[in-house]
Amino acid sequence: MxxxxxxxxxxxxxxxxxxxxxxxxxxxxxxxxxxxxxxxxxxxxxxxxxxxxxxxxxxxxxxxxxxxxxxxxxxxxxxxxxxxxxxxxxxxxxxxxxxxxxxxxxxxxxxxxxxxxxxxxxxxxxxxxxxxxxxxxxxxxxxxxxxxxxxxxxxxxxxxxxxxxxxxxxxxxxxxxxxxxxxxxxxxxxxxxxxxxxxxxxxxxxxxxxxxxxxxxxxxxxxxxxxxxxxxxxxxxxxxxxxxxxxxxxxQTGNESNIVFDDGQIALDSVTLLNVENSLTDLPKLNWNSDFIIKIKFNTSSDNINFQFTLIISDKEQRPVASFLRNSSTQQLLIKKNKLELTLRHKNLQLSKGIYSISIAVRDIKTKQPIYRSNSCFNFQIINTDQVWEPMLLNAEYIVDNSSTI
Amino acid sequence: MELETKIYERGNSLSISKLIKSSLGDLYGSRFLARQLATRDIKSQYRQSLLGIVWAFIAPLSTAFVWIFLSSSGTVDLEDTGVPYPLYVFCGTLLWSTLLDSINMPLSNTNGAKGILSKINIPKEAIILSGLYKMLFNSSFKFILIVFFLFFYEVVPSWSLLLFPCTFLILIISGVSLGLLITPLGMLYTDVATFISYGLRFIMYVTPVVYVIPESGILKTIMEINPLTPLILVNRNVLLGLDFQFLTYFGILALVMIPVFLIALVIYRVSIPVIIERFSA
The missing domain is CATH 3.40.50.300 (P-loop containing nucleotide triphosphate hydrolases)
Incomplete structure (x- = not known):
C-alpha cells in the first residue's frame, strides 16, 4: 500500500x-x-x-x-x-x-x-x-x-x-x-x-x-x-x-592526468582497456569479477629497453588501493619503431563498485632508477549491483566443513 | 491526526491583514524560544563580566553626573525643574537610554541571529520578542534604581506611578517600531547603525532629557515638535508625580504607534527572509 x-x-x-x-x-x-x-x-x-x-x-x-x-x-x-x-x-x-x-x-x-x-x-x-x-x-x-x-x-x-x-x-x-x-x-x-x-x-x-x-x-x-x-x-x-x-x-570529467616525473626516455601514448562493457560515455566500464586486460602504448626514443612497469590502482578519493606485480623481465615488451606496447592481464578483478584510476610508474629494471611517472592517467568504472564501503569485494564461497567438531 | 501542511510558492496574494495575523501568531507562538534566547544572552553576558548589570547604567549615569556637575558648579544655568535636579537628570537619562536601546535592539539582535536565521527556519518574531525580554530585564533594574533615587531625595511617589507601566510600554513600542523600520536597511549597510547612534546623540539635546523646555526661542519650537519629547516627558512626569505636559501629543502618538508597530512587524517579517537569502545563498 x-x-x-x-x-x-x-x-x-x-x-x-x-x-x-x-x-x-x-x-x-x-x-x-x-x-x-x-x-x-x-x-x-x-x-x-x-x-x-x-x-x-x-x-x-x-x-x-x-x-x-x-x-x-x-x-x-x-x-x-x-x-x-x-x-x-x-x-x-x-x-x-x-x-x-x-x-x-x-x-x-x-x-x-x-x-x-x-x-x-x-x-x-x-x-x-x-x-x-x-x-x-x-x-x-x-x-x-x-x-x-x-x-x-x-x-x-x-x-x-x-x-x-x-x-x-x-x-x-x-x-x-x-x-x-x-x-x-x-x-x-x-x-x-x-x-x-x-x-x-x-x-x-x-x-x-x-x-x-x-x-x-x-x-x-x-x-x-x-x-x-x-x-x-x-x-x-x-x-x-x-x-x-x-x-x-x-x-571523472576534467580529471586530467599529471606527469609527475619524466626523464625524456619514455612517454605515455595511449591506454586501452579491453573486455569492457558497451558504454555511451568515454569511461570504460568493467563488470565486477571479470578479467582486467589493459594495453598501454608508449613512445620511446631510447635504445635502452630495460623498463620495469608498476601499475597502481587508486579510488576516486585518490587513495591507492592496489598495485599489480611488476614485469620481471623485458621479454614481454613489444617494441617497433620507437613504439613500445605492454599488455597486462589480471583475472577476475574484484574491486568493488565505483570509479578507479590507474597510475603508471616506470623504472630501470636493473638500477631501479625512476624514469617516468604519470598519476591518474586512466580511469575506469566497475559495475556491480552491490555497493560496499570497502574498495575490494572478494568473491566468497560458503562451504560446510565436515571435519569440524563443534 | 491532521498534519500541518505548509506550502511554499511565490506568494502573489500577500494581504496585509493576513500577514499581521500570522506575525502576531508567531510572536505569541515563539514565547519559549524567545525566552530561551534571552536567558542565553543575558546569562552569557553576565557570566563573563564582574560588574554585570551595572554596565547597563554606566552610560546614562555618567551623562547624568556630567550635567549634575555642570549645573551645581554654575557652568550652565538651568531652569528650575520642579524636583531636585539630580533626580530629574537621572530619570531623564535612564529613560533616554531605554529609548536608545529599543531603537537599536531590532537591528543588533537580528544581526546577532543571522547565523541561525540563515540555517534554521525559526519564526523571525522570536528575535524581536527575545530582544524585548532582554530590555524588560534591564529596565526592571533601572526602575529599581529610580525608586531608590525617589526615596533618597524624599520625593513621595504619587498615584500616577501606577500609570508608569503603560506609558513605559508606549515608549518601548515606539522605539522598537522605529528600530524595526530601519532594520532591513541597516542589515545591508553598516553605516545605518553608526549614523543612528551619532544622530541620536544630537537629538538628545533637542529633547528635554537633561533640561526642561526653555520658555522661548528656536529650541522651544524644535522640542515641542520633536515626537520624542512627549515620550520622555510623560514618562518622567508620571514617575516623579509632576504635572502632565504634552498629554494630547502623547495620546496621539500612542494611537499612531500601534498600527505603525504592526506594519513595522510585517515589513520586518517580509523583508528579513529576502535579505538573509541574499547573504547566505
Missing amino acids: DREVLVKVEGLSKKFSKSLKKSLKYGVYDLLGNLRGKKSSDELRPDEFYALQDINFEVRRGECLGLIGHNGAGKSTLLKILNGLINPDHGKVTMRGRVGALIELGAGFNPIMTGRENIYNNGAVLGFSKEEIDRKVESIIDFAEIREFIDMPVQNYSSGMKVRLGFSVAAQMEPDILLIDEVLAVGDLGFVLKCFKQIDTILPNTALVFVSHSMPMVSRIATQILMLDSGKTKFIGSQVSQGIDLYYERF
Missing part, C-alpha cells in the same frame, strides 16, 4: 543573481511585484542564473530521497527551499507535517554555557517546547555519551563532543519530514554508525531527504535518487545504484 506523500515538489525553479547589489534590487522588485499580485516571468534578468530549474519529485512516509550532485549543483538550495528558508521563484512545494532539519548541528549553542543549558538553547531553536525538552533531556545526554561533561561549558568540549551533542538533540525530534545535509561526515565511525541506527529507527515514520557526497551512505539508506547537475535534474528514480554510477561518471 502506498503511504501518504509528505514532500511534494512541482516544477520548482529558483533564480539567483551573481552580484549582491542586483540580487537585492531584484529581491525588492519581486517583493513589490508580489504585493501587487504580479506574476513572475521566466526570463532571466542580467546577471541571473537558475540555481534550480524545473525540479519535480515526491517523497512518501518511510521513503528516503538521496539528493546527490557535485558542489554547486543546487542541493543545499533545494534543502533550504524545503525548509522554508528561501521562497521559490516558480513552482510549488508542499510539506505535510512537522519538519526537522539536520542542517546546522548545535545551532544556538553558546560556548560559555554548559552542555545542559545548551540542550535547551538548541532544542528551542529546533522548535521543541520546554516540556518536550524536559522529557527528553536525559535520553539526549545518554545518546551523546557525555554525561560526565554535561555541566561543563561547551567551549571546553572537543569538536567531536559538540557534534555528538548537536546530533543527539536533533535526533530526538520525531519529525514527519527530516532533512539531512552532510552532517554525518563528522564524528568518529562509532558515532556515525549510531546515527545511522537512529535514522533507521525513525525512517519508517518519516519522509527523509538526505544530502551526501558519500555514496556508500546514500546507497545504504536511500530508496530513490535525485541527482542534480547545475540546477537541473540529471537523474531521478528508484534505481539507486544507477544514479550513483552516474554520479561517479560525472566526477
Whole structure:
C-alpha cells in the first residue's frame, strides 16, 4: 500500500543573481511585484542564473530521497527551499507535517554555557517546547555519551563532543519530514554508525531527504535518487545504484592526468582497456569479477629497453588501493619503431563498485632508477549491483566443513 | 491526526491583514524560544563580566553626573525643574537610554541571529520578542534604581506611578517600531547603525532629557515638535508625580504607534527572509 506523500515538489525553479547589489534590487522588485499580485516571468534578468530549474519529485512516509550532485549543483538550495528558508521563484512545494532539519548541528549553542543549558538553547531553536525538552533531556545526554561533561561549558568540549551533542538533540525530534545535509561526515565511525541506527529507527515514520557526497551512505539508506547537475535534474528514480554510477561518471570529467616525473626516455601514448562493457560515455566500464586486460602504448626514443612497469590502482578519493606485480623481465615488451606496447592481464578483478584510476610508474629494471611517472592517467568504472564501503569485494564461497567438531 | 501542511510558492496574494495575523501568531507562538534566547544572552553576558548589570547604567549615569556637575558648579544655568535636579537628570537619562536601546535592539539582535536565521527556519518574531525580554530585564533594574533615587531625595511617589507601566510600554513600542523600520536597511549597510547612534546623540539635546523646555526661542519650537519629547516627558512626569505636559501629543502618538508597530512587524517579517537569502545563498 502506498503511504501518504509528505514532500511534494512541482516544477520548482529558483533564480539567483551573481552580484549582491542586483540580487537585492531584484529581491525588492519581486517583493513589490508580489504585493501587487504580479506574476513572475521566466526570463532571466542580467546577471541571473537558475540555481534550480524545473525540479519535480515526491517523497512518501518511510521513503528516503538521496539528493546527490557535485558542489554547486543546487542541493543545499533545494534543502533550504524545503525548509522554508528561501521562497521559490516558480513552482510549488508542499510539506505535510512537522519538519526537522539536520542542517546546522548545535545551532544556538553558546560556548560559555554548559552542555545542559545548551540542550535547551538548541532544542528551542529546533522548535521543541520546554516540556518536550524536559522529557527528553536525559535520553539526549545518554545518546551523546557525555554525561560526565554535561555541566561543563561547551567551549571546553572537543569538536567531536559538540557534534555528538548537536546530533543527539536533533535526533530526538520525531519529525514527519527530516532533512539531512552532510552532517554525518563528522564524528568518529562509532558515532556515525549510531546515527545511522537512529535514522533507521525513525525512517519508517518519516519522509527523509538526505544530502551526501558519500555514496556508500546514500546507497545504504536511500530508496530513490535525485541527482542534480547545475540546477537541473540529471537523474531521478528508484534505481539507486544507477544514479550513483552516474554520479561517479560525472566526477571523472576534467580529471586530467599529471606527469609527475619524466626523464625524456619514455612517454605515455595511449591506454586501452579491453573486455569492457558497451558504454555511451568515454569511461570504460568493467563488470565486477571479470578479467582486467589493459594495453598501454608508449613512445620511446631510447635504445635502452630495460623498463620495469608498476601499475597502481587508486579510488576516486585518490587513495591507492592496489598495485599489480611488476614485469620481471623485458621479454614481454613489444617494441617497433620507437613504439613500445605492454599488455597486462589480471583475472577476475574484484574491486568493488565505483570509479578507479590507474597510475603508471616506470623504472630501470636493473638500477631501479625512476624514469617516468604519470598519476591518474586512466580511469575506469566497475559495475556491480552491490555497493560496499570497502574498495575490494572478494568473491566468497560458503562451504560446510565436515571435519569440524563443534 | 491532521498534519500541518505548509506550502511554499511565490506568494502573489500577500494581504496585509493576513500577514499581521500570522506575525502576531508567531510572536505569541515563539514565547519559549524567545525566552530561551534571552536567558542565553543575558546569562552569557553576565557570566563573563564582574560588574554585570551595572554596565547597563554606566552610560546614562555618567551623562547624568556630567550635567549634575555642570549645573551645581554654575557652568550652565538651568531652569528650575520642579524636583531636585539630580533626580530629574537621572530619570531623564535612564529613560533616554531605554529609548536608545529599543531603537537599536531590532537591528543588533537580528544581526546577532543571522547565523541561525540563515540555517534554521525559526519564526523571525522570536528575535524581536527575545530582544524585548532582554530590555524588560534591564529596565526592571533601572526602575529599581529610580525608586531608590525617589526615596533618597524624599520625593513621595504619587498615584500616577501606577500609570508608569503603560506609558513605559508606549515608549518601548515606539522605539522598537522605529528600530524595526530601519532594520532591513541597516542589515545591508553598516553605516545605518553608526549614523543612528551619532544622530541620536544630537537629538538628545533637542529633547528635554537633561533640561526642561526653555520658555522661548528656536529650541522651544524644535522640542515641542520633536515626537520624542512627549515620550520622555510623560514618562518622567508620571514617575516623579509632576504635572502632565504634552498629554494630547502623547495620546496621539500612542494611537499612531500601534498600527505603525504592526506594519513595522510585517515589513520586518517580509523583508528579513529576502535579505538573509541574499547573504547566505
